[in-house]
Amino acid sequence: MKNYTSIHDIDNIHSWIEEAKALKANPLKHIDLGKHKTLGLLFFNSSLRTRLSTQKAALNLGMDPIVMNVSGDAWGIEFGDGTVMNGNTAEHIKEAAAVVSQYCDIIAVRAFPTLTDKVKDESEHVLKSFVKYASVPIVNMESATGHPLQGLTDALTISEQTKKSKPKVVLSWAPHIKSLPHAVANSFVQSMQKMDVDFVITHPEGYELNPEITGNTAINYNQEEAFKNADFVYVKNWSSYNDYGKVLNTDPNWMITNKKLGDAKFMHCLPVRRNVIVEDAVLDGENSLVIEQANNRTYAAQLVLKKILENIK
Amino acid sequence: MKNYTSIHDIDNIHSWIEEAKALKANPLKHIDLGKHKTLGLLFFNSSLRTRLSTQKAALNLGMDPIVMNVSGDAWGIEFGDGTVMNGNTAEHIKEAAAVVSQYCDIIAVRAFPTLTDKVKDESEHVLKSFVKYASVPIVNMESATGHPLQGLTDALTISEQTKKSKPKVVLSWAPHIKSLPHAVANSFVQSMQKMDVDFVITHPEGYELNPEITGNTAINYNQEEAFKNADFVYVKNWSSYNDYGKVLNTDPNWMITNKKLGDAKFMHCLPVRRNVIVEDAVLDGENSLVIEQANNRTYAAQLVLKKILENIK
Amino acid sequence: MKNYTSIHDIDNIHSWIEEAKALKANPLKHIDLGKHKTLGLLFFNSSLRTRLSTQKAALNLGMDPIVMNVSGDAWGIEFGDGTVMNGNTAEHIKEAAAVVSQYCDIIAVRAFPTLTDKVKDESEHVLKSFVKYASVPIVNMESATGHPLQGLTDALTISEQTKKSKPKVVLSWAPHIKSLPHAVANSFVQSMQKMDVDFVITHPEGYELNPEITGNTAINYNQEEAFKNADFVYVKNWSSYNDYGKVLNTDPNWMITNKKLGDAKFMHCLPVRRNVIVEDAVLDGENSLVIEQANNRTYAAQLVLKKILENIK
Numbered sequence: 001m002k003n004y005t006s007i008h009d010i011d012n013i014h015s016w017i018e019e020a021k022a023l024k025a026n027p028l029k030h031i032d033l034g035k036h037k038t039l040g041l042l043f044f045n046s047s048l049r050t051r052l053s054t055q056k057a058a059l060n061l062g063m064d065p066i067v068m069n070v071s072g073d074a075w076g077i078e079f080g081d082g083t084v085m086n087g088n089t090a091e092h093i094k095e096a097a098a099v100v101s102q103y104c105d106i107i108a109v110r111a112f113p114t115l116t117d118k119v120k121d122e123s124e125h126v127l128k129s130f131v132k133y134a135s136v137p138i139v140n141m142e143s144a145t146g147h148p149l150q151g152l153t154d155a156l157t158i159s160e161q162t163k164k165s166k167p168k169v170v171l172s173w174a175p176h177i178k179s180l181p182h183a184v185a186n187s188f189v190q191s192m193q194k195m196d197v198d199f200v201i202t203h204p205e206g207y208e209l210n211p212e213i214t215g216n217t218a219i220n221y222n223q224e225e226a227f228k229n230a231d232f233v234y235v236k237n238w239s240s241y242n243d244y245g246k247v248l249n250t251d252p253n254w255m256i257t258n259k260k261l262g263d264a265k266f267m268h269c270l271p272v273r274r275n276v277i278v279e280d281a282v283l284d285g286e287n288s289l290v291i292e293q294a295n296n297r298t299y300a301a302q303l304v305l306k307k308i309l310e311n312i313k
Numbered sequence: 314m315k316n317y318t319s320i321h322d323i324d325n326i327h328s329w330i331e332e333a334k335a336l337k338a339n340p341l342k343h344i345d346l347g348k349h350k351t352l353g354l355l356f357f358n359s360s361l362r363t364r365l366s367t368q369k370a371a372l373n374l375g376m377d378p379i380v381m382n383v384s385g386d387a388w389g390i391e392f393g394d395g396t397v398m399n400g401n402t403a404e405h406i407k408e409a410a411a412v413v414s415q416y417c418d419i420i421a422v423r424a425f426p427t428l429t430d431k432v433k434d435e436s437e438h439v440l441k442s443f444v445k446y447a448s449v450p451i452v453n454m455e456s457a458t459g460h461p462l463q464g465l466t467d468a469l470t471i472s473e474q475t476k477k478s479k480p481k482v483v484l485s486w487a488p489h490i491k492s493l494p495h496a497v498a499n500s501f502v503q504s505m506q507k508m509d510v511d512f513v514i515t516h517p518e519g520y521e522l523n524p525e526i527t528g529n530t531a532i533n534y535n536q537e538e539a540f541k542n543a544d545f546v547y548v549k550n551w552s553s554y555n556d557y558g559k560v561l562n563t564d565p566n567w568m569i570t571n572k573k574l575g576d577a578k579f580m581h582c583l584p585v586r587r588n589v590i591v592e593d594a595v596l597d598g599e600n601s602l603v604i605e606q607a608n609n610r611t612y613a614a615q616l617v618l619k620k621i622l623e624n625i626k
Numbered sequence: 627m628k629n630y631t632s633i634h635d636i637d638n639i640h641s642w643i644e645e646a647k648a649l650k651a652n653p654l655k656h657i658d659l660g661k662h663k664t665l666g667l668l669f670f671n672s673s674l675r676t677r678l679s680t681q682k683a684a685l686n687l688g689m690d691p692i693v694m695n696v697s698g699d700a701w702g703i704e705f706g707d708g709t710v711m712n713g714n715t716a717e718h719i720k721e722a723a724a725v726v727s728q729y730c731d732i733i734a735v736r737a738f739p740t741l742t743d744k745v746k747d748e749s750e751h752v753l754k755s756f757v758k759y760a761s762v763p764i765v766n767m768e769s770a771t772g773h774p775l776q777g778l779t780d781a782l783t784i785s786e787q788t789k790k791s792k793p794k795v796v797l798s799w800a801p802h803i804k805s806l807p808h809a810v811a812n813s814f815v816q817s818m819q820k821m822d823v824d825f826v827i828t829h830p831e832g833y834e835l836n837p838e839i840t841g842n843t844a845i846n847y848n849q850e851e852a853f854k855n856a857d858f859v860y861v862k863n864w865s866s867y868n869d870y871g872k873v874l875n876t877d878p879n880w881m882i883t884n885k886k887l888g889d890a891k892f893m894h895c896l897p898v899r900r901n902v903i904v905e906d907a908v909l910d911g912e913n914s915l916v917i918e919q920a921n922n923r924t925y926a927a928q929l930v931l932k933k934i935l936e937n938i939k
Contacts, residue, residue, distance in 0.1 A: 028349055036654055038682060048387035048409065052379060052416040056351060059377050064685050066678060069386065073695065074674035075897050084901040086803045091897030094909065095916065096674065099896060102921040103678040177399045270412060271388050271404030275397040283407065290408065295415040341662055361700035361722065365692060365729040369664060372690050382699065490712045583725060584701050584717030588710040596720065603721065608728040 001311055003131055003138045004304045005124075007148045007190035016152065016303060017159045023306070024299040027060045033309050034063035040104030041067045041141070044111040044126065049270060049297050050141045050149065054108055057301035061309065066104065079125050093126075097133035106137050106308055113144035115179050115245030121145065137308045139301075142183050145210075150269050151187030153300040155195055157293050158232055161265060166196050167231035170264075172223060173203030174277040175250045176237035184269045185236050186213050193217065202226035204249045209241055223254060230264040232289075235278060258282050265289050314624055316444055316451045317617045318437075320461045320503035329465065329616060330472045336619070337612040340373045346622050347376030353417030354380045354454070357424040357439065362583060362610050363454045363462065367421055370614035374622065379417065392438050406439075410446035419450050419621055426457035428492050428558035434458065450621045452614075455496050458523075463582050464500030466613040468508055470606050471545055474578060479509050480544035483577075485536060486516030487590040488563045489550035497582045498549050499526050506530065515539035517562045522554055536567060543577040545602075548591060571595050578602050627937055629757055629764045630930045631750075633774045633816035642778065642929060643785045649932070650925040653686045659935050660689030666730030667693045667767070670737040670752065675896060675923050676767045676775065680734055683927035687935065692730065705751050719752075723759035732763050732934055739770035739807050741871035747771065763934045765927075768809050771836075776895050777813030779926040781821055783919050784858055787891060792822050793857035796890075798849060799829030800903040801876045802863035810895045811862045812839050819843065828852035830875045835867055849880060856890040858915075863903060884908050891915050 001009060010016050023029070039058040043051065055065040068074065077096050078089035085092065100107055111126035121144040130138045140148055158169065169192055171185065186209060192199040193215070200218040201209070208219065220226040227233060235256050240246045256266065256278040266278065266288045274280055282288055314322060323329050336342070352371040356364065364380070371378040381387065390409050391402035398405065413420055424439035434457040443451045453461055471482065482505055484498065499522060505512040506528070513531040514522070521532065533539040540546060548569050553559045569579065569591040579591065579601045587593055595601055627635060636642050649655070665684040669677065681691040694700065703722050704715035711718065726733055737752035747770040756764045766774055784795065795818055797811065812835060818825040819841070826844040827835070834845065846852040853859060861882050866872045882892065882904040892904065892914045900906055908914055 031349075036657075036685075038685065040678065043386070046387050048381075048404070049412055051381065051386060052353065052413060055379050056416040059349075059351065066681050068674075068677065072385070072698070073669075073677060074672055078900070082901070082906060085899035086902050090899065091674070092900050092909075094900075095896055095898065095920075098917045099675055099920040100678060102917065103682040103924060270408050272408065273398035273403060274391070274405050274407075275395070276399050280395060283405075291411045291415065294408075294412040298416060344662075356699070359700055361694075361717065362725055364694065364699060365666065365726060368692050369729040372662075372664065385698070583721055585721065586711035586716065587704070587718050587720075588708070589712050593708060596718075604724045604728065607721075607725040611729060 001307045004148060004308065005127055005131060005138060005140045006146045007151045007187050007194070009148065010152065010194065013155055013191070013194040017156050020156045020299045020303045021160070023302050027302065030306055031060070031062045033306060034058065034061035037105040037309065038064045038066055038103065039305065040100050040107045041065060042100070042107060042109045043069050044071060047110055047141070049294050050110060053297035054141060054301045056298045057305055060298070060302050061305055063305065079129055093129040094133045097130045098135060101135040104136060105312065106139060106305065107134055108139040108141045110141040111143055113181050115181060115239060118244040137312070139304055139308070144181070145183055145186055147183040147187045149297065149300050149304065150184055151191035153293055153296045154188055154234065154267065155191045156296050156300060157267065157289055158195065158197070161289060162231060164231060166198055168198040168229055169232045169234065170226050170230045171201045171234045171236070172226065172256065173207050173254060174235045174237050174256055175252060175254050176273060176276060177250060179239040179245050179247050180237050182209055182238045182241060185209055185238050188234055188236070189213055189217060200226050204251065204254065206240055206242065206248050207238065209238070224260070227260055227264065232267055233261055233264045234267040236269065237277060255279065256282055258285060261287060267293060270294060314620045317461060317621065318440055318444060318451060318453045319459045320464045320500050320507070322461065323465065323507065326468055326504070326507040330469050333469045333612045333616045334473070336615050340615065343619055344373070344375045346619060347371065347374035350418040350622065351377045351379055351416065352618065353413050353420045354378060355413070355420060355422045356382050357384060360423055360454070362607050363423060366610035367454060367614045369611045370618055373615050374618055376618070392442055406442040407446045410443045411448060414448040417449060418625065419452060419618065420447055421452040421454045423454040424456055426494050428494060428552060431557040450625070452617060452621070457494070458496055458499055460496040460500045462610065462613050462617065463497055464504035465617070466606055466609045467501055467547065467580065468504045469609050469613060470580065470602055471508065471510070474602060475544060477544060479511055481511040481542055482545045482547065483539050483543045484514045484547045484549070485539065485569065486520050486567060487548045487550050487569055488565060488567050489586060489589060490563060492552040492558050492560050493550050495522055495551045495554060498522055498551050501547055501549070502526055502530060513539050517564065517567065519553055519555065519561050520551065522551070537573070540573055540577065545580055546574055546577045547580040549582065550590060568592060569595055571598060574600060576600070580606060583607060627933045630774060630934065631753055631757060631764060631766045632772045633777045633813050633820070635774065636778065636820065639781055639817070639820040643782050646782045646925045646929045647786070649928050653928065656932055657686065657688045659932060660684065660687035663731040663935065664690045664692055664729065665931065666726050666733045667691060668726070668733060668735045669695050670697060673736055673767070675920050676736060679923035680767060680927045682924045683931055686924070686928050687931055689931070705755055719755040720759045723756045724761060727761040730762060731938065732765060732931065733760055734765040734767045736767040737769055741805050741807060741865060744870040763938070765930060765934070770807070771809055771812055773809040773813045775923065775926050775930065776810055777817035778930070779919055779922045780814055780860065780893065781817045782922050782926060783893065783915055784821065784823070787915060788857060790857060792824055794824040794855055795858045795860065796852050796856045797827045797860045797862070798852065798882065799833050799880060800861050800863050800882055801878060801880050802899060802902060803876060805865040805871050805873050806863050808835055808864045808867060811835055811864050814860055814862070815839055815843060826852050830877065830880065832866055832868065832874050833864065835864070850886070853886055853890065858893055859887055859890045860893040861904060862895065881905065882908055884911060887913060893919060896920060
């Protein structure tokens with residue numbers, strides 16, 4: 001594998017999950033694989049789990065992580081082609097990506113969408129520019145439209161936690177006061193589409209995700225119906241895709257409660273707003289998997305880095 | 314030892330000091346103890362000495378330090394119980410602390426007080442929330458009411474520098490233009506109360522520290538009297554405790570001078586405002602121990618990390 | 627070598643270049659030299675290449691890099707002598723430099739000029755204060771008037787790329803909308819003065835660099851004439867030195883084009899504003915050396931750190 005930019009880079013999710021479980025059982029087994037290799041972690045946006053778990057994953061492989069908050073630490077980066085750079089950006093991505101490639105053996109990038117310019121966001125101009133202009137592999141630490149380290153993590157977590165050969169998994173929208181990206185939801189959908197699960201999405205009308213991603217996945221506007229017999233309920237807010245980036249609905253009836261969940265396991269990528277997205281009782285209860293999901297971020301990242309390192313060698 | 318949150322976590326300050334001296338004499342002796350273990354350093358506030366010395370201490374034990382400026386790098390953290398999180402905070406401490414525990418074997422936290430809400434500050438809600446919700450040991454890198462890494466450092470420094478079996482140690486308030494916390498003063502008081510020293514506190518009336526901390530320690534409102542025959546003068550500004558967080562006095566007559574000090578050694582945790590807290594001649598003179606105190610921060614932190622690591626194993 | 631603060635610290639640029647080439651051929655040869663030694667990287671200003679390449683260089687020598695953005699992470703630093711510190715600065719450089727020396731075996735500092743106060747900038751008060759008050763070696767990661775890691779890099783790059791024993795090297799000013807420092811240009815001039823090259827500087831009248839630095843180096847106000855038969859064209863904007871810090875000229879006719887360059891190699895320290903300093907076609911063409919220059923930053927830094935480490939031992 002050269003780059004890890006989307007769930008589509010996973011050739012066989014079942015074998016990947018088995019490999020991730022093996023790493024989790026023995027995290028330091030490949031401590032020499034990344035020796036004297038650096039992982040550059042470039043953040044255009046805030047990060048807690050991704051920042052820490054990806055560093056931990058790199059350390060488990062013997063790599064040296066180097067973290068940079070691009071906006072605060074370096075220069076404003078220009079992505080336009082042919083731009084006369086007499087404005088606020090001081091360095092072009094063509095140079096930036098090629099330059100960072102001189103110091104880092106792998107570059108991991110986080111760059112959120114604008115949520116105001118759909119065409120720009122869907123072009124994935126930041127991530128794709130790194131892929132295009134860097135001379136080393138690129139890992140997506142959440143881009144405008146995908147968060148494939150999270151999607152892989154979630155598949156691993158469901159595989160570990162399920163008691164059935166084909167569990168029922170529901171992706172549910174939940175209310176939030178701010179306009180949030182579609183990246184986590186998209187990668188979760190793509191990840192579940194590769195898994196042997198009974199998968200359904202539920203959200204209010206008008207909150208359809210990109211139909212090119214959801215494809216044939218069942219959508220049910222009735223949350224209660226969708227939750228029936230669910231084994232896993234994965235919750236996430238996203239802003240409208242059609243009325244791009246808009247918050248059309250903040251109906252608290254979509255908030256997740258223990259009553260709604262029944263025996264289903266609760267999943268969320270975090271951070272999560274308590275008593276807005278989900279009531280306290282769920283997060284504080286036994287059916288919440290959110291901390292184990294966070295734990296699994298390390299092994300998803302470690303697997304991705306391992307596969308890339310093996311390909312470099 | 315599970316956590317190091319206050320001077321009270323020191324079971325025997327004399328044996329700790331001896332151990333710290335041994336580490337200082339041979340800092341790399343335990344280089345394998347922390348191998349493949351990570352120390353997460355979480356800063357809610359600025360830091361120079363603590364930031365660098367704690368990293369150095371971790372490196373001396375073979376640990377991998379991971380630094381995060383919480384506010385700038387990640388999300389606004391909610392500490393309230395039962396809060397409906399529809400405001401500016403995006404992640405609850407319950408998740409944040411549990412999540413960071415997935416990636417770090419020890420978490421060190423710096424979180425200053427508000428100095429406007431005494432009850433909140435005295436509850437130590439940030440530090441105690443980490444202790445409560447993290448699943449790994451917590452180290453206090455200065456909280457609302459204590460700075461026990463500094464307190465341990467200062468005890469070590471006095472032990473190294475004293476020529477008497479029972480030296481006279483004075484804690485003196487000094488003027489400052491801003492409202493400063495009580496944490497350093499509190500931990501120094503608690504630290505000295507465990508030492509075999511003749512200890513007195515001097516400050517203007519109205520600047521009494523928390524009486525639950527000072528207890529039976531002598532207080533003298535006359536700085537000149539207090540300084541008589543002093544071997545060590547530890548200087549620190551703090552805002553009023555009774556009229557909580559207020560700057561009641563900026564009287565330059567309380568500034569420390571060589572004339573006042575006589576032969577006493579000068580100590581301060583730094584940063585220090587020259588010619589406000591203390592005149593240049595003191596800091597530039599031979600009786601200043603401030604740089605050696607800074608040096609000893611490494612070994613105080615290293616001892617604390619060592620004791621925690623030994624307890625994890 | 628104790629400190630590396632200017633190109634003048636290079637005793638023999640020819641032997642340094644040979645050593646740097648040897649490091650580049652075998653970057654990990656001295657991996658034990660810096661073991662258990664820390665490099666503190668202190669940034670008062672933004673940095674991409676310097677930040678990453680200097681960390682990479684330290685890692686190649688087995689050192690532990692510790693990065694700090696001084697302004698954001700720590701306290702405002704006072705540089706004045708005898709100041710009554712009742713303003714915005716909370717820590718004096720006398721303490722800060724001595725304190726950091728307790729935790730770091732080498733300190734690297736980046737501190738840009740004000741470009742408004744010529745006397746202050748030329749005094750190099752930040753860099754020189756670190757040299758004066760630190761007890762460990764200091765490396766200049768770009769100061770008010772010099773960027774000697776860049777200058778050494780550029781000499782190495784020209785030495786690698788030249789096909790002639792005495793190539794013609796031109797330093798050309800190019801337009802920019804903002805007021806930029808003289809540091810890179812100064813160090814490049816000093817570096818070329820030590821090399822066996824035919825060296826000429828070209829810029830509009832009024833953009834003369836400090837004559838104490840340019841000395842006898844030829845200056846030609848006619849860019850076209852200066853470029854004749856050039857083998858290397860090194861491009862950089864700087865603000866006026868005489869009318870200190872002012873942008874007197876933004877004439878786009880000084881922008882670098884492929885037509886102007888002919889067969890000459892194009893060099894720039896980066897970041898570079900495309901289509902302001904230089905047209906896209908140059909950077910995207912085969913005669914651009916900018917990425918190789920960035921690569922060589924690692925080996926210039928590694929050589930400097932190696933020489934300092936050898937001197938510490």
